[in-house]
Amino acid sequence: MRDICQQFIDGHWRSSYGGRCLDVIDPYRETVIAKLTAGDARDVDASVRAARQALPAWRRLSGEARGQYLEGLADGLADQHTALCRTISLNGGKPLAESQLDVDDAIACYRYYAHLARQLDACQGEPSAQSVAGVEVRRYFDPVGVVGLITPWNFPLVTAAWKIAPALAAGCTVVFKPSEVVPVPEQAIADIAQTIDLPPGVLNLINGDGPSIGEALTQHTGVDKISFTGSNPTGESVMRAAATGVRNVSLELGGKSPIIVTEDADIAQAAYLVMNGIFANAGQICSATSRLLVHQAIAEDLYAALSQHIDALVMGDPLDEATTLGPLVSDKQRDAVSRYLAFAKDEGLIPVREASHREVPRQGFFVAPTVFRDVPVESRLWQEEIFGPVLCARQFASDDEAIAIANDSDFGLAASIVSGSHEKAADIARQLSAGSIWTNMDQLAPPQAAWGGGKKSGIGRELGPEGLSAYQELKQVMAPS
Ligand code: NAD
Numbered sequence: 001m002r003d004i005c006q007q008f009i010d011g012h013w014r015s016s017y018g019g020r021c022l023d024v025i026d027p028y029r030e031t032v033i034a035k036l037t038a039g040d041a042r043d044v045d046a047s048v049r050a051a052r053q054a055l056p057a058w059r060r061l062s063g064e065a066r067g068q069y070l071e072g073l074a075d076g077l078a079d080q081h082t083a084l085c086r087t088i089s090l091n092g093g094k095p096l097a098e099s100q101l102d103v104d105d106a107i108a109c110y111r112y113y114a115h116l117a118r119q120l121d122a123c124q125g126e127p128s129a130q131s132v133a134g135v136e137v138r139r140y141f142d143p144v145g146v147v148g149l150i151t152p153w154n155f156p157l158v159t160a161a162w163k164i165a166p167a168l169a170a171g172c173t174v175v176f177k178p179s180e181v182v183p184v185p186e187q188a189i190a191d192i193a194q195t196i197d198l199p200p201g202v203l204n205l206i207n208g209d210g211p212s213i214g215e216a217l218t219q220h221t222g223v224d225k226i227s228f229t230g231s232n233p234t235g236e237s238v239m240r241a242a243a244t245g246v247r248n249v250s251l252e253l254g255g256k257s258p259i260i261v262t263e264d265a266d267i268a269q270a271a272y273l274v275m276n277g278i279f280a281n282a283g284q285i286c287s288a289t290s291r292l293l294v295h296q297a298i299a300e301d302l303y304a305a306l307s308q309h310i311d312a313l314v315m316g317d318p319l320d321e322a323t324t325l326g327p328l329v330s331d332k333q334r335d336a337v338s339r340y341l342a343f344a345k346d347e348g349l350i351p352v353r354e355a356s357h358r359e360v361p362r363q364g365f366f367v368a369p370t371v372f373r374d375v376p377v378e379s380r381l382w383q384e385e386i387f388g389p390v391l392c393a394r395q396f397a398s399d400d401e402a403i404a405i406a407n408d409s410d411f412g413l414a415a416s417i418v419s420g421s422h423e424k425a426a427d428i429a430r431q432l433s434a435g436s437i438w439t440n441m442d443q444l445a446p447p448q449a450a451w452g453g454g455k456k457s458g459i460g461r462e463l464g465p466e467g468l469s470a471y472q473e474l475k476q477v478m479a480p481s
Contacts, residue, residue, distance in 0.1 A: 007039050030364065089319050140477065173201060295397075306352060
């Protein structure tokens, strides 16, 4: 495991111009596992110049050749699978089984965009499907150019893959800034790029925090597009920065997703899906279904089933295969979630079980898994993204009431429905405002299906063909026919 995170610019690892050193923490042992030397505006400038220089040759390369490099990145991750899972769990605190999903989904994403890259050559210059009398219209898909990619800590390899893979497939060159909180797994991507002889400058990785390099990257007018995943306050400042020079921006931001359990739902299935929806990765998932709407006729049964599941959660060392609930990623995140538990006390919210009934381990940034019932819609806990293992529940009397409450949110990222009738679930899904909706199934985000939300959950889509389009400029060439 890399214990010093520096700058990967123009095909080489080098020390940072910026000299500030940040500690990278293991959130279970509360120890320093690596050092990160934060870059500054000079590192950003060097990486943007390298990406600019590499752009003409990279975009000229055939889609077939770019696809081969993407397969190489996927193979490199697959070769290091076991080590990467351990690194993700060590640095991010998620149980090993969840780290495996991070690596597997990242590999699948590189392979999927390798496949789309190979198809690109055949699409270039295709006649438009819309006929114009007397005019021939041909369509070309140019890369947007040099792109700045900024990611959060909760799925370090996946959130990176969702951006890097389509950007490279489209013919863009990349300056990637991983989160400073969980940066260690992502360094492997630059190592693999070096191993597979990806041309220098095509993929640059710069380390640092928001003030040291995130801002400098978004403000650099040599960057043609910014794709950002993270919190809403940061997303707003990224969007402001992108306004200078009228630059393209995609935003994947927060969520407060509902899970609706209808009267005819199977309690065991509902309890399983509700648990996974909020306690996977200790609730630190943008699409976490953190608002439970359950039909009043089955609410008590569901709460009882949830209590049993919570009792069965194993809190402990993320590297121990028995662990099912790890610590939060940092002391800062633990404190932020704990503040919501204090608001809950002030608001008089009632836990389904006493929040304190599960003792948390003494070591590690743990918060007890908690379910509040009868939460008023005005409550801060109902409205705001908590990003921790805290579920807010309330009952409903009719499906129309559930739909109205579910849609009454600033966010529109995802939703889940558990119902005894697939037709009813599909009907409710059509009426919800969310980018991804799961009916009677776990939360899946396969690379073939677009991801992203409306309202304050962001702008644009990742994954699927739409994820590739996000890094392309459509060019139409017209001639008399
Ligand atoms: P964050 O906004 O604190 O940081 C995200 C990234 O932005 C980090 O790399 C950080 O260094 C960088 N950054 C910070 N300030 C910056 C600035 N001023 N300019 C440019 N970059 C800056 O978010 P986080 O705490 O790392 O992640 C949690 C958030 O991410 C949650 O709100 C979650 O919902 C969201 N998220 C969304 C999705 C999605 O697909 N919609 C996926 C994962 C996480």
